[in-house]
Each structure stands twice: as C-alpha cells, then as structure tokens.
Amino acid sequence: MNIKEAGQRAGLPAKTIRYYEEVGLIRPLRDSNGYRAFRESDVHKLGFLGRARALGFTIEDCRVLLSLYEDQSRASADVKEVAQKHLAQISDKIAALQTMQDTLSHLVACCHGDDRPDCPILADLAPPNPPPPKLRKP
Amino acid sequence: MNIKEAGQRAGLPAKTIRYYEEVGLIRPLRDSNGYRAFRESDVHKLGFLGRARALGFTIEDCRVLLSLYEDQSRASADVKEVAQKHLAQISDKIAALQTMQDTLSHLVACCHGDDRPDCPILADLAPPNPPPPKLRKP
DNA sequence: CCTTGACCTTCCAGTGACTAGAACCCCTAT
DNA sequence: ATAGGGGTTCTAGTCACTGGAAGGTCAAGG
Numbered sequence: 001m002n003i004k005e006a007g008q009r010a011g012l013p014a015k016t017i018r019y020y021e022e023v024g025l026i027r028p029l030r031d032s033n034g035y036r037a038f039r040e041s042d043v044h045k046l047g048f049l050g051r052a053r054a055l056g057f058t059i060e061d062c063r064v065l066l067s068l069y070e071d072q073s074r075a076s077a078d079v080k081e082v083a084q085k086h087l088a089q090i091s092d093k094i095a096a097l098q099t100m101q102d103t104l105s106h107l108v109a110c111c112h113g114d115d116r117p118d119c120p121i122l123a124d125l126a127p128p129n130p131p132p133p134k135l136r137k138p
Numbered sequence: 139m140n141i142k143e144a145g146q147r148a149g150l151p152a153k154t155i156r157y158y159e160e161v162g163l164i165r166p167l168r169d170s171n172g173y174r175a176f177r178e179s180d181v182h183k184l185g186f187l188g189r190a191r192a193l194g195f196t197i198e199d200c201r202v203l204l205s206l207y208e209d210q211s212r213a214s215a216d217v218k219e220v221a222q223k224h225l226a227q228i229s230d231k232i233a234a235l236q237t238m239q240d241t242l243s244h245l246v247a248c249c250h251g252d253d254r255p256d257c258p259i260l261a262d263l264a265p266p267n268p269p270p271p272k273l274r275k276p
Numbered sequence: 277c278c279t280t281g282a283c284c285t286t287c288c289a290g291t292g293a294c295t296a297g298a299a300c301c302c303c304t305a306t
Numbered sequence: 307a308t309a310g311g312g313g314t315t316c317t318a319g320t321c322a323c324t325g326g327a328a329g330g331t332c333a334a335g336g
Contacts, residue, residue, distance in 0.1 A: 003141065018200055047264075047265030048263050048264055054270055056235070062250070065260070065263065068257075069260050069264065071264070072255060073256070074248050075252065075253040076252060076253075076254055076256060076257035078249055079253055080246060080250075082248050082251045083242055086242065087239065087242050087243060088224065089240055090235050090239050091210050094232055094235045094236060097231055097232045097235070098232065100194045101228050101232065103193060104193055104221055106219060108220065108222055108225060111214050111217065111218045111221070112215075112218075113215045113219075114213065114214060114215055115213040116214055117211060117212045118214055119206075119212070119217045121214075121217050121218065124195075125190050125203065126182075126189075127182055127185050128172065129182065
C-alpha cells in the first residue's frame with residue numbers, strides 16, 4: 001500500500017506520515033522503486049498515532065505510548081502515568097486560557113465598540129504610569 | 139536607559155525586547171556606542187506589549203493594538219473587534235482542550251494503574267480493527 | 277595601564293509538529 | 307509519446323521566542 005492510501009485509511013495526510021517516519025515513529029518498508037510500502041500493522045500504528053495526537057499527546061508521548069502499546073508485558077500504571085501528566089498539562093492550559101477569557105470578556109463587555117476612542121481594553125493594556133505626554137504645555 | 143533596565147521595568151527579558159525591535163514593534167534610539175537607548179515611552183510600550191501578550195494576543199494583534207493605542211482618533215469598535223476575534227479563538231482552544239480533558243480523564247479513571255497490561259487508555263487509542271496478530275496459529 | 281566582570285552587540289540555531297513548494301522520478305492509460 | 311496522478315527528497319516557513327557563540331564597551335579596582 002502506498003502512502004496516500006495508508007493516509008486515507010488512518011485519517012492522516014501523507015506529509016504527516018512522512019514526518020512520523022522522519023522522527024522514527026513508524027518504519028514502513030520500501031518497494032524496489034523507493035516507494036514506501038505500508039503494511040496493515042503500519043496503518044494500525046498510524047491510526048493509533050492519529051488518536052493519540054488528537055488527544056493532544058506530544059510526539060514524544062506518542063513514542064512512549066506506542067512502545068507501551070506494543071509491549072505485551074507493560075504495566076498499565078506506566079500508561080496511566082503518561083496520561084495523567086498530560087492531563088495535568090491540559091488543565092494548566094485550560095486554566096491559563098480561562099484567565100485570559102475572563103479578563104478579556106469582561107473588557108470586551110465594557111467596551112462601547114463605537115467610533116469614539118475611549119476604550120477600556122486599551123486602558124487595561126496600558127501600564128499604570130501615564131503615557132508620555134506629547135502635548136505642548138501652554 | 140539600557141536594555142536590561144528597560145526589561146526589568148517592563149517585566150520582559152532583554153532577548154524578547156530585541157525580538158520586538160526586530161519585528162518592528164518598538165524602535166528604541168541608539169547611543170553612540172551602538173547600545174539601545176530606551177525612553178520612557180519605549181518602556182511604556184513594552185509594558186503594553188507584555189500585557190497584550192499575557193492576554194494571548196499574537197504579535198500581529200499587538201502591532202494593531204499598539205497602533206490603535208497611539209491613534210488618538212481611533213474607534214473603540216476597532217479595538218473591540220480585535221479582542222472579540224481573539225476571544226473566539228480562545229474559546230475554541232478551551233473547547234478543544236476540554237474535549238481532550240473529558241475523554242482522557244474518563245480513560246484515566248478507568249485505568250487500574252497497576253502492573254497488569256490491561257489498559258483502557260491504550261484500548262481507546264487503538265483503532266477498531268484488530269492489531270496485527272504476531273502469533274502463530276497452531 | 278591592565279584586568280575583571282557585567283553589560284551590550286550581532287548572528288545562528290533550535291523549539292513542535294507539521295506544511296508548502298520545488299525539482300525530480302515512476303507508472304498507467306490513452 | 308504524453309498527460310495525469312502518483313511517489314521521492316530537500317529546503318524553508320510557521321510562531322514567539324530562547325540559548326549560545328563571538329566579540330565590543332564600560333566602570334571599578336589593583
């Protein structure tokens with residue numbers, strides 16, 4: 001099976017698959033013409049990677065998860081640990097984004113959004129010390 | 139004022155300030171020795187940028203916001219529009235992360251996390267078609 | 277005067293996970 | 307023979323920095 005079909009079956013673009021090979025996540029065979037030759041097991045791995053990436057695992061996480069997946073004597077605790085660490089990072093990101101969201105939505109709600117220059121959004125972004133006066137004093 | 143002091147006052151590392159100059163967000167003067175010479179107005183802009191970046195605005199957003207900030211004849215609607223678009227992106231990111239979080243926390247809760255290989259996390263990552271049998275059939 | 281150390285400068289490379297594009301090869305069908 | 311739709315490699319770009327190397331500048335101390 002060539003790269004395009006493998007990609008369609010796994011739901012990944014060909015470019016991504018080449019990248020996954022480059023970083024050593026998969027090792028498809030090669031035909032005599034140099035084309036990558038994907039086995040069912042390769043497509044299966046690609047599907048695994050696609051799902052892991054969709055859950056936000058990094059490539060390095062994927063590498064670990066894939067090796068655990070293929071290790072029949074794995075301990076589920078090892079898998080769980082990877083997942084828990086990732087969950088913690090997701091929580092951190094969500095918290096950071098929600099802080100931004102809270103601040104920003106408040107500011108947006110306060111902004112008239114008309115043709116006048118008064119704007120609480122800019123006022124909040126501006127540091128507390130006054131902007132440099134570009135006015136001449138009479 | 140040299141770059142380090144400007145950075146301390148604005149709460150930004152010197153490297154970041156050099157980068158901001160490189161992309162044209164600020165244009166500090168230069169001393170005769172080639173050192174950047176920061177005015178109060180530069181430090182003020184840097185503070186603005188730091189806050190905008192902390193709210194997750196991209197550099198390009200910052201460029202727009204800064205020009206609006208300095209334009210006394212701006213319309214607050216223009217500021218609001220930038221902020222609202224950004225808010226929408228934040229919401230999208232949060233939603234995507236929460237989907238991951240929901241899926242993953244469920245899986246983690248289901249995983250025994252012991253020394254046995256059974257693992258619902260890996261089971262969920264694996265595509266539905268069965269893994270390649272590496273067993274010899276008798 | 278010389279050195280030390282803390283600054284400053286520029287330039288280059290790397291981050292993560294792709295993605296776009298160029299230049300070229302291969303295979304099948306008309 | 308050629309047109310098209312595959313495939314291949316390689317380079318460079320994304321985003322917003324960050325680290326490091328190589329070297330210039332300055333004030334203080336010996």
